[in-house]
Amino acid sequence: MTTQNIKTADQMYFTKEHDLVRKSVRDFVKKEIAPNLDEWEETGETPLHALFKKMGDLGFLGIRYDPKYGGQGLDYWYELVFLEELAHIQGLGLPVAIAVQTHMATPAIYEFGSEYLKETYLVPAIAGDMVTSIAVTEPGAGSDVSALATTAKKDGDHYVINGSKTYITNGTQADYLTLLARTSDDPGYHSFSLFVVPTNLPGFQVSKKLDKLGMRSSDTAELFFDDVRIPKENLIGREGEGFIYQMQQFQHERFSAIPGGYIVAKDIIDLTLDYIKGRVVFGKPLIKRELLQHRLAQWLTEIECLKSLTYHIVQMKMAGLECTREISMGKLKAAKVLQGVAADCIQMFGGMGFMNEALITRFYRDARIISVGGGADEVMCQVIARLEGF
Ligand SMILES: Cc1cc2nc3c(=O)[nH]c(=O)nc-3n(C[C@H](O)[C@H](O)[C@H](O)COP(=O)(O)OP(=O)(O)OC[C@H]3O[C@@H](n4cnc5c(N)ncnc54)[C@H](O)[C@@H]3O)c2cc1C
Structure with missing residues (x-):
């Protein structure tokens, strides 16, 4: 781009291609989110499966992810365009709920997960066929993540999860959680592992939907795990590297x-x-x-x-x-x-x-x-x- 073509400061950073993505996200927010937002704020819940499917169809849920997994394979400037336009939603509930899907629960699967995990869980998240949550915080562990007490114990070809998580965004609707659990009692940061935990397994329970000061269109939940058995293939990357x-x-x-x-x-x-x-x-x-x-x-x-x-x-x-x-x-x-x-x-x-x-x-x-x-x-x-x- 030559300097003569630059008429606004934004043109120093964004091209016409970025503007096209910006317009399509802006139009989506205007058409699919704005008319429903007051109702979703009122009811305290957004129908995420329906909304994410529409977003997945438009390619919004995998801006940076490899096209091999259904992503758009675009760069960080496009990601910024997407986030800037989401922020124009009138309230932070939905931008956060959407960012859970794109920036909180799926990056580790993309960066460290096996091909099996990518095919089974990343692809449907990008397509909008599955809703995700990130499950790190616990009643006794927030700022100090290393204080978490939820355990994942190896048992043959499975890990068995026991414990609880709280303040989990999208938690009442998620099809799976990206969950951090303790796999060893040893002190230090190598005692934790990251897992994909489907929510349709016996022993999983949404123990409470939480009532919040703000972000009311986004649901937030307390979750409980009682001997939830997940296949060992659901470990993301290597055991002990989850932290x-x-x-x-x-x-x-x-x-x-x-x-x-x-x-x-x-x-x-x-x-x-x-x-x-x-x-x-x-x-x-x-x-x-x-x-x-x-x-x-x-x-x-x-x-x-x-x-x-x-x-x-x-x-x-x-x-x-x-x-x-x-x-x-x-x-x-x-x-x-x-x-x-x-x-x-x-x-x-x-x-x-x-x-x-x-x-x-x-x-x-x-x-x-x-x-x-x-x-x-x-x-x-x-x-x-x-x-x-x-
Ligand atoms: C609406 C909402 C949605 C959330 N969604 C998710 C989610 O999807 N998944 C998930 O895992 N978690 C989620 N969280 C949890 C969030 O990440 C934690 O609340 C946050 O990390 C703080 O942990 P805590 O609440 O346990 O506060 P605590 O750790 O108890 O800390 C309390 C306060 O102490 C102060 N403090 C902490 N550390 C220090 C320090 N070193 N020095 C001085 N002061 C300090 C801070 O002001 C802090 O706010 C969500 C929280 C909210 C409110």
Whole structure:
């Protein structure tokens, strides 16, 4: 691309082919998600099988995956386009539910799984024929993943799973879970293994559907495993390497959260601008108050910084560089920007910002998730500090 052809900053990064993918995701969100979203928020559940099938048919669930498995074989810029457009869904429930399928439960199968696992579980996930969940967190182990107590004991040609998992997104609807369990009592990180666990096996139970502050269109569950026998072929990669695989899988999950930071924050600002342009207080529209203008200008600056960091991360990924440090910083910053914008903007709505009929309340509630899900802010700081050698 020559510099003469560049008319907007986005054209420095995206080509016409990227724009086509962007348009098809945007059209899908507009046509298939937006008209149903309020109802799904209300009922606390989205029919994921029907939705994912439509997304699978359009190739959305395997943007980066090899065409051999039904993926599109596209690069990280296309992945970013996909995530940016998903973030325009008005609320974080569905973008997270979809990212579980594309960025949380399937990357380890793709990167470390056998051909059998890819054919049996990755292919249907990409096609939208199966719904997936990632099952790591337990009642006694969240930030400290190594504290998990669910066991997978070898018994002949099987592993037998016992224990429980909690806060599992898509958990009431999943056909299989990508599950981290303890395969040894030894201390250290080589005592864990990652498995594909089908949910139609005896001994598996959705013990509770959880009621949440936000992300209400996404279902979240507590799961229970009582002697669930899975074939030994359902082990992902090598026994004892699951913790390492999961730490790598977390990088996809954490990256998927970052575009939501600047896209949703900007959407919130646009929503707020619409309101404060029309809201007259002390004789003039609120938008004319310099205090509010500066507040929004400062957040727009933060949004631009976060977007630049994200594009920098994509460039690093394209160059094949390790970017755990930058992804951790990006997720941390995304949480701060999104919550800061949501808090300042909801204030500009006055009493209306306390009414559930106002969309801003959904954004305000949902914004909390980035500071906790996929690793809390403090865990991101811990990773950054470790990589800095503190
Ligand atoms: C809506 C939702 C969906 C989720 N979906 C999934 C899912 O699909 N699959 C899954 O496996 N998990 C899921 N989770 C779990 C999520 O990853 C965990 O909640 C998260 O990792 C934090 O673990 P915890 O809740 O046990 O908090 P804890 O580990 O108990 O930590 C509590 C708080 O302590 C602070 N803290 C933690 N470590 C430190 C530290 N080192 N220094 C200082 N402060 C610290 C943090 O502020 C943290 O929020 C989901 C959570 C939510 C809320």
